[in-house]
Amino acid sequence: MNLTEFRMTLRTLPFLDAHAHSPHGLLQLRARPTPRLLVWHPDAIEQIFRTDRQFHHPGSRSLMPLLGRSSLLWADGPRHPAYRGTLGPPLRNRGLASYRDAIADTVHSSIDELPTGRVIPLAEWTRQVALRVIAKIVLGRADDELLAPFIAWIDKALGSRSRTLYYRYLSGGLPGSGEQLDRLLIRAARASASANPPALAALLLTENGPLGEIDRTELRDQIVSLLFAGHETTASATAWTLYWLDRDERVRDDVLTELEATSDDGSDVTRVPLLQAVIQEALRLTPPVPAAGNRMLDRGGELLGRELPAGTILTPSIYLAHRRAEYFPRPRRFDPYRFLGRRVGPQHFFPFGGGARHCLGSQLSQLEARMITVALLRRRELRCVNPAAGVPRLRGHAMAPDSKLRMKVMRNLDD
Incomplete structure (x- = not known):
């Protein structure tokens, strides 16, 4: 690892901020043994996403022990479209309607446990x-027997940045889940077909489907990947949305006015366009992950007029693309109105990645963020007690608010 890579690894966000004003939109992180480039120029991003199926997608060396070698997050070849074809339809457009009650029940039961005066660690609560x-x-289930050991394992691996770096570089990778938790997850997955409606995991077990029969290890890796990726990004987006609504009185008042004009619970995005814009702006400023995964060239190619040899690794930088001042004026300012009445191209705004690797759960994540925010705004008045703690921190490859960030329940609006 050279000095540039070391700086990016050790102080990722300050390193990225130092390059936010670069006009090139491309930074060489290393030249040998194979080049690695950080990319955020919109033309380059568009080219990468348009030709995504021509790349190899190497898995994360640090996350592999966590999620497993067969995780759908770095599946390649025919296995990748098979997973997307199996899991994608229920997670977008009309398929999301079947999850609305599950989201609402979970959200409202969680809000029921927030009495006046309660101070909550915001990022932990949204997670x-x-x-x-x-x-x-x-x-199809969310009981403590299953989730408590899962949370303990993830917090052990990602709860401390220094500990995560130790695992990654000095201990061979993040800690595994362990046989006991794996058994619980596999047993729950196999019982998922009896849930009403059938749970998503049941689709992985359809032997005559595009995936065929999958073994115990592959099933475990997919369940862990779905649980991990399906909650970290949503929790971050929701926490930042609530934080920015607290910090900007004008936006908060406008969102409350928008909610007064509808009884919708946030599930219909057309009824809450400003709230959706707030979520998009939170995703722009603080994307759930700062990079959109690695792409490796199987053969030589060209990018922005630069010849690249086979083996070159390209890393699209979400964080830096979202800070290009020529497309997002005053990029460090929170301004959700910039998204109203404006279609933003995927080469400029891609908080959930893009191309063939665009996150399957992006629509679900935004649906949850809207429903959680709407329910909280209608039922509780929250205020941030330590706004200076509203700074981004890395949890593995994810980016969340500092764990010290707290909000206090000032008033129960149900009374």
């Missing part, structure tokens, strides 16, 4: 809610 939701969707 707990989002994990319960995705567990119901994937496994």
Whole structure:
């Protein structure tokens, strides 16, 4: 690892901020043994996403022990479209309607436990809610027997940045889940077909489907991947949405006015366009992950007039693409109105990645963020007690608010 890669690894966000004003939109992180480039120029991003199926998608060396070698997050070849074809339809457009009740029940039961005066660690609270939701969707259940050991394992691996770096570089990777938790997850997945409606995991077990029969290890890797990816990103987006609504009184008042004009619970995006814009702006400023995964050239190619040899690794930078001032004026300013009445191209705004690797759960994540935010705004008045803690921190490859960020329940609006 050279000095540039070391700086990016050790102080990722300051390193990225230092290059936010670069006009090139491309930074060489290393030249040997194979080149690695950080990319955020819109023309380059468009080219990468348009030709995504021509790349190899190497898995994360640090996350592989966590999610497993057969995780759908880095599946390649025919296995990848088979997973997308199996899991994609229920997670977008009309398929999401079947999850609305599960989301609402989980959200409202969680809000019921917030009395006046309660101070909550915001990022932790949104993670707990989002994990319960995705567990119901994937496994049909969200009880503590299953989720408590899962949370303990993820927090052990990702709860401390220094500990995560130790695991990654000095201990061979993040800690595995362990046989006991794996048994619980596999048993829950196999029982998922009896859930009403059938849980998402049941689709992985259809022997005559595009995936065929999958073994125990592959099943475990997919369940862990769905639970992990399905709650970390949603929790981050929701926490930042709530934080920015607290910090910007004008936007908060406009969103409350929008909610007064509808009884919708946030599931219909057309009824809450400003709230959706707030979520998009939160995703722009603080995307759930700062990079959109690695792409490796199987053969030589060209990017922005630069010849690249086979083996070159390209890493699209979501964080830097979202800070290009020529497309997002005053990019560090929170301004959700910039998304109203404006279609933003995927080469400029891609908080859930793009191309063939665009996140399957992007629509579900935004649906949850809207429903959680709407329910909270209608039922509780929250105020941030330590706004200076509203700074992004990395949890593995994910980016969330600092764990010290707190909100206090000032008033119960149900009374």
